[in-house]
Amino acid sequence: MTAGSRTLGAALGAALAAGLALGGGILAAPAAHADEWRDQQYWLEDYGITEAWETTRGEGMTIAVIDTGVDSSHPTLSGAVVGGTDVSGAGDGGAPVDQIATEHGTLVASLAAGRGTSAEATAVAELIDEDLEDLDDDEWKDWWEDFETSLEDIYGEDWQDEVDSDALAEFEESRSAPRALTQDEDPDDGVVGVAPEASILSVSLLLQDPNPYGGGTEEQIAEAVTWAVDNGADIINMSLGSGFQEWPESWDEAFLYAEENDVLVVAASGNRASGHLSVGAPATIPGVLAVAGVDESRQISEDSSSQGIAIGIAAASEPLVGAMPGEDYMQWNGTSGASPIVAGAAALVWAANPELSAQEVKHRVLSTADSQGAEGVDPEYGHGVLNVADAVSGEVPAFEAAAYPTLAEWIRVHRRGEVEETEQNEIPEDAGVVAGPEGEPRAMPQPGEPSTAQDWAGPVAVGAAALLVIAVLAMAAIHLQLARRQDEN
Known part of the structure; x- marks a missing residue:
């Protein structure tokens, strides 16, 4: 690395x-x-x-x-x-x-x-994870007493405040666990994700x-x-x-x-x-x-x-x-x-x-x-x-x-590899370039006529330099004048 x-x-x-x-x-x-x-x-x-x-x-x-x-x-x-x-x-x-x-x-x-x-809801679901409809009345009464005791163990002394009373009554009457207790499909407690x-x-x-x-x-x-x-x-x-x-x-x-x-x-x-x-x-x-x-x-x-x-x-x-x-x-x-x-x-x-x-x-x-x-x-x-x-x-x-x-x-755009340099000893056949006689150097490109810019580039450079000198001198003069005023005061 x-x-x-x-x-x-x-x-x-x-x-x-x-x-x-x-x-x-x-x-x-x-x-x-x-x-x-x-x-x-x-x-x-x-x-x-x-x-x-x-x-x-x-x-x-x-x-x-x-x-x-x-x-x-x-x-x-x-x-x-x-x-x-x-x-x-x-x-x-x-x-x-x-x-x-x-x-x-x-x-x-x-x-x-x-x-x-939640952990509480899961524990309640585990309590009723059995076929309660097959219990006779005496078995159901015993089971229900154990169930209420377990609710207290899970939620504490105030368990009745934690369980929906209507859902609990429905459960006791029908012996079929309602959704509010099992939390199977529409949980209303515990942290829930955006896509549950x-x-x-x-x-x-x-x-x-x-x-x-x-x-x-x-x-x-x-x-x-x-x-x-x-x-x-x-x-x-x-x-x-x-x-x-x-x-x-x-x-x-x-x-x-x-x-x-x-x-x-x-x-x-x-x-x-x-x-x-x-x-x-x-x-x-x-x-x-x-x-x-x-x-x-x-x-x-x-x-x-x-x-x-x-x-x-x-x-x-x-x-x-x-x-x-x-x-x-x-x-x-x-x-x-x-x-x-x-x-x-x-x-x-x-x-x-x-x-x-x-x-x-x-x-x-x-x-x-x-x-x-x-x-x-x-x-x-x-x-x-x-x-x-x-x-x-x-x-x-x-x-x-x-x-x-x-x-x-x-x-x-940003990860372009470096182009590898290759030696080119021969002119490719499809290059469209005709080689001269053996040993004869290839004619070098001739320089074109100087552009008009070359005619005025020198004077412009000289003029710019002159302006710079004038500016420097002017600033020096102003500085000297200010210094003299301070001395007079």
Whole structure:
């Protein structure tokens, strides 16, 4: 690896770690019930996500989360993670890798495709996962007493405040568990992702250079993107970044592979509090959808958003909540959270409009954004703030491919190889040049007549020099005169 690559790799690793360590990056929140975490997800209503769910919840779409690994055993991610791998050598199958910010990938995945089920809801579902209709009256009475005792064990002494009383009465009367208790299809507690029926692929990295287990960050990211494309990702989320606008040439092939296979890459713009005032790679790569961060009032986040011409759209970056490895939830901030919100939105758009290409999905997301910032494409907000309902079902202007730069075109222009010098001893037969007799030198081109410019170039140069001398003398005279006045005073 070159010195530049080592610097880039270290910056990528440090960027993620620093982004999570900033004030409010991850907040150790007090214990709360799952429905209290759901209540904090203001973006579900504000961004038209719940309205979009009337059309689709992202079924059939696959989002690859290239990050620190995902805890697939978390209740809200149960059944969501359908595959994974580790490209660092430090992990196994995409599960969280032991490093700084181990929880990061799980937080990200929960905002993209969390199911919304809490540990409590899962425990209740397990209690009633049997054929209760076959119980006779005495068996049912005994079962019901045990069930109420278990509810108290799960929710505490105030369990009756946590369970819908009407649903509970319906359950007792019919012996058929209602949806409100099982949380099977429409969970109303726990953190829920934007696309709660999409699938997750977990690709774990070790953001550390040198990596004692395998390749450095540069190699890992290229391998991760390629693996995600090969294993069925429709969308790749990358909630990591560097302070560099440039990216290693080794990434060209991987990101071009995603582009050529119609996979949309969504990336966080970076966080100012991490020292990244400008958007860094991979968000700067042409074709990647770069996401900025805003607060609840839709103002650009002072700490949790970088800026630059690469910004495509803005989404919630503070305050956020997400799932932690185990059965916990946490409060956190950062464009690391804004990016999976947009990735989930893209999954909803694509599920509702399966005929679209990745670029056309991106077009719907950008062209329906709520206006914010300066007219046109703002360096902080991009095209504006995410509007998921309109992106899924709204009217959009006609798609024009020329309006969206591609990595293929960028590579054609900026990665031109050096032309190798070749020796040419003989004149090609098709050159149209007739050689003279052997040993006779080729006639050299004769100089043309001097242009008229040569006739006046000399006098003009002399005149310009004279004017310069006059100007210098004039300035000297003025300076001398001012000095004399000061002496007289």
